[in-house]
Amino acid sequence: MIKFFRKIRQNLLLENKTGKYLKYAIGEILLVVIGILLALQVNTWNENSKINKQELQLLESLQYEFTSNKNELDRSLKKSQLIQKRCEAILENTGNREMKLSKIESDSLINWGLTNIVTYDVSNGIISDIISSGKIQIIRNERIKNFLSNWNGILNDVKEDETWAVNERNNVIYPFLYKHSNYTSTTQSNSQNTEITSGFDTDYKAVYKFLEFENLANSQRIWNRKNERNYKNLKSRIEEIIILFEQEINLKK
Template sequence: MIKFFRKIRQKLLSENKFSKYLLYAIGEIILVVIGILIALQINTWNEKRKANNDEQRLIADLNTEFQNNYDELKVDIKRLQRVVDASGKLLVLLQEPESQIGVLELDSLISESLTTPTWNPSFFVIEELKKSGGFAQLKNAELKTALLEWERYYTNLLEVEAIFSRSFHYFIDYLTEHGSIRNVDDKNPGFNVGISRLSKGNISLLTDYRFENHIDNIHVTSLDELHKYQMALTKIETILTRSKSQ
């Protein structure tokens, strides 16, 4: 092709047709410019396509990550519900005559009250989006808003979890000093430690206002955390819906 254009230029020059040669040269320059612009446009399209593919991959990974977080949260909501139910029953028992309360029932309810959630959601994909600058470039404004709201909400959720964790550890410390941890652990099928021969059991705790206070703290903080977990479930559902629409 280059040889072809060169022959045309040489022919025009040899025939002394300068004006035609000038027009030809201008035309050739225009063709070169058009070729460059087309090449640049193709390159831009390729870059956009690559960026779009990368974004779609990250959003797919984001959806998978939050689906796993969602499934794990549902498991911990069930565990936390057991804490709420057991501590609530203990508060009712504390209003009953001591003679009507069975030792096994008391220890079982205390054991259930000591169940703790272990939910620890993954944030790997969100962090990858931030580091790569992809977070700011997300085309789906609703998804971006949902992710920002989720981060703010999770920060508040951590504070609620910390309050519940403190109530749990205070209660453990109290039982260690004034009750029988072993009798409580014996009601957990996974431990199978047997009852203590050194302790009279935990019935005497029912006349201790400190025991009632600890149970009340466990009940209130676990109920608050349960509500926050249920709200977190709703927020994750929103993220899953909006990330599937990509």
């Protein structure tokens, strides 16, 4: 092809057709420029296609991780609601109220109500990698980027209340129960404690008369109600971001 154009230029010069030669030269330059521009355009298109593919992969990975997080959050939410119901069942029998619980029922309520703690075990592997590696810049949707950037802060608010509940269980509820209840008996329903029985017969009617016991049950109920509100708010945020992921993924496919 180059030899062909060179031959044309040589023929024009030999025929002394300078005007036509200049026009031809300008045309050839324009063709070269157009070729370069086309090559740049193709290169840009290839680069954008590569970035779009990377962004799509990130969005799909994030969608999977947040969907898993939502499912885990649903489990934590249900658990916090169950603990509240168990605490309410305890509170219906405290103080001067008539004790209607059997020993087995009381043991189960104390074990699964007062000493049970909810923690939201979130998976952050993908989002942490995206932020630490700077891959977040590949994502062009600003709402998604802002959400991902603020995700740890959103989680910290939830974890802070969970930590308070755990500390109260460890530092307040356990010391009381170790002193006034039968730990062996209350944990009898646990699969890890099926072979050991207690040598003591605990009178739970007396325990239910303690104001401190009622306060502990009510405090546990209140903490789990607060956790429930936090989980519901977090669930709304997660559902919102999952919808954004889905919209962006559909646009890029």
